Amino acid sequence: MKLILAPMEGLTDPIMRDVLTHIGSFDWCVTEFIRVTNSVLPDHVYHSYCPELLTEGKTAAGTPVHVQFLGNDPEMLAANAVRAVALGAPAIDMNFGCPAKTVNRHRGGSVLLDEPDVVHQLVKAVRDAVPSHIPVSAKMRLGYMDRNFTLENAHAIEDAGAAWVTVHARTKAEGYTPPAFWEQLQPIREALKINVIANGEIWTNSDAKQCRLESGCDDLMIGRGAVTTPDLTQCIRQNLDEPLITWDELLTLQIRFLHGPYKKEINMVGRYKQWLGMMSKHYPEAKMLWNEVKRIKQLNEIINKLQSTSAE
Template structure:
């Protein structure tokens, strides 16, 4: 089974990608989306969202990093995809799944699923713009307000020449409320000729087993579950069991590498965000979060984490 680390906007940044792929179990990961809107972006924007482009488009563990783009103008997205490939991206992923209201208001993400013909146009333009050896993939939800066009959108991605399709098993309107409809992903998989990767509500190895069985997919994309349990991919692959004592050193590593990458407040926010996810399964993380909740200096938070490791 292939396992992919999801492109979680505002969460799976460069530094968290490094830690999670260091722990291991992933075939590749996908960046947060690069927003494309009406112009060819300068290289510095690509490097900001995907610093791995300067490192062979791989994390420090050697995991390939695919570049995700979000936009609705086929020609503009295609031109930026071509530049991303010139800068070293090994694959281009196209975002038709973001549920954020701000993104949707500006005609990006899941709202495009109301227009399968536009989904086709964006994928086809990118496919034509990059070398045939570079995979082009797409990530979509089951729909925008409903899932009535799920198969139309999937077939559009397929017909446009995508190499594979990732499907999050909910509509935009359903957000992240459980459940994810893995059986609907199966319907999508059966409607297209390209591989389909299932995504949504995989928090445990048992969830992964059920998702694979219900969706019929041989590949899964892990998102929030991977952030909540950094060893999830290894648990799925090898049945490994890990506790807080295994995770704490990686949290300390993350806090150290984060220092100097932003303002102390920004860095502190990143650390607390990860602790908020970790507390789902690990009580010591909840205790740590309570202890640092009012701290606004990442260096101080690191000292507190170090004292608890």
């Protein structure tokens, strides 16, 4: 069973990848999508989205990081994929799942699922451009507004030479509202020869087991569940329903997060509060801490609060 950390814009950034792979047990991560338009991006853009390119394409914990692209220009996607590989990307992923209105309005992400021929063209362009030993994969949803082209898109990705496809078990129209329709992945898995990775609404070990049962997929991509419960992958691998990590260990992890590189202090404070709010769903201590730090605006004050809490 492979467990993969999902790409989530504004959430699983390099700092969060470092923290989660430090405590979790992931086979690989995928970057937030890098949008490609009409040019080959400069190296500093790649290093911003994926600083792991400077460390052999791996996090500090040794977890590989695949670079994900989003766009609709086959030549530019291919050229940027070649550049990413030259910089050290161990694999390339293609985004056909993003439901954001702005992205879809510019003909990117999940809106392309209404055009299976274009999906095939884009994946094939990248596959043909990068060295054969570099895996190319794609992430899709069940469809855009409906599921009329689910299998067509899956076949388009496979026929273009992708090594595997990850499927979020909802359409764009269904967004992130529960439930995820894991059973809808079974026909895809049965129709394809390449591996199908299941994604969507995996919050607990029980969810992971049920997803594998209903989808027939062996491998799982986990997003918000991994951020909410940082040791979720370990719980899944050891078949445990309760978190293994203690609150003191989580505090150390949060301090590590707050010491990560950031451009603006206010943004880092906001990112931390977002994460703490998510963890409060599973940890009562997180909810208590949230009430104590929610009005703090200075990063050092939050770090001092965590350190003093840890020492108690």
